[in-house]
Amino acid sequence: MTAVNAALTVLVSSRAVVPQAVSGSLVVSPATISISTASGKIVAVEHAIIPRDRFPADAAYVDCSPKLILPGVVDAHVHLNEPGRTEWEGFWTGTRAAASGGVTTVIDMPLNAIPPTTTIEGFQEKLAASRGQCWVDIGFYGGVIPGNAEELKPLVEAGVRGFKGFLIESGVDEFPAISPGDMALAMETLKDSPTTLMFHAEMECARHDGDSAAAAGDEDVTAYQTFLDSRPPSFETTAVQEILAAAHIAPLLHLHIVHLSATQCIPLLRAARAKGVNITAETCFHYLGLAAEEIAKGDTRHKCCPPIRGSRNCDGLWDELVAEDSCIKTVVSDHSPCTPELKLLPRELCSTLAPATAPAAASGSGDFMAAWGGISSVGLGLPILHSTAKKRRGCGKAPDIADMVRLCCSATADQVGLAHRKGTIRAGMDADFCIFDDAEVWTFSQGDVRWKNKCSPWQGHEFTGRVRETWLRGRKIFELGAENGGFLDSAPFGESITEKRFA
Ligand SMILES: [Zn+2]
């Protein structure tokens, strides 16, 4: 382990993902990155390995070769649930999990904490609760709910990174769904603001007579298919059509679909974008790495909304990721944990849980319809994407490591108005890095879980690629295998990002 105390730190590797000088497109290149430890900023990037003796004797010189130096991951969709539902997750545990997986910035969603971030007071309470607890930098979204239109502009001024509204019930009472009228009002209110208006795009639509199994009550609620059938792709396409129908209200406002699952939305979004509508989408690691066919009876760890769909849908999402001018610009975790009790995980699946939590969870019924929806994965994104892409490369095109950096670092930073300081290895940017060993094969086990609740469909998965170190603003904060669980500081120094968006 290298002590890094000098005013200048030099980080070197035979392989780093850096923007090309002229085009700006990301490439894998040898690189020498000079960092000011005083400012925490990158001061210079050379696309070559500059030897140690070319730097002052007191500079710290760290050669990571052949491991990859990547920018720190910006996870633009994380639920940390504090204050109010801190037993589900919290700033301390959630940001430690992020830090251990190369994530240096998380953006917290406006719901599941109590109060939600739908008012200035709610935002201030959340900021106060986060103080001194964050191991990585953290930004915050605001929420759009019925009746809070007058809070939206003050929240923009207070530095929220964007807004989320639901077109279907959210699952928590304090964050109700918005009507088409509320959506139009939010667009009208935010139309000239430098922000992003995001939607949970599922909306119930008229059902056919043949779909009345739910009413009959004769279905098997422990079968994943029952849950999948209850939230069909038409819920997503209906919501997207509703949003597109209102988009003319705010032609300059960036609109964004969070956690896109159904590929049927892609042609709708592409057609709208071709006509100049300012709309993008994100998808999640679990829609890319898991498929409905593999989900065992009662394994409610896989429940999330919108649902993980079949493998053909998964193929379609991958195809869009590598397509020219893809409408899916980013990949995020949508880390959304809860307690094992609320997951209703059945006894036979509890062997994967920590002894302390297993007894409470053992009574679970495996009822997909009643279990809380949400998947834990913050900090696992790179291993999930890298291993799944590697497998897919055998049968077609898949994103390479530079694409992954675009999807998870630079484009996510852009999505939340932080592209001027996060997500790219360039002079002037925050010196946030993820040191990634793309060759290491490992199995994600109970001992690797750092979330508050050790319950995730990724437990037991074998990955290729592992985060070895994480650097935040010029300082190494995490090293796999080091003492204290890998955390090099005794106290966190992550910052709340409340600067107002200007783009
Ligand atoms: Zn959602």
Ligand SMILES: [Zn+2]
């Ligand atoms: Zn979410």
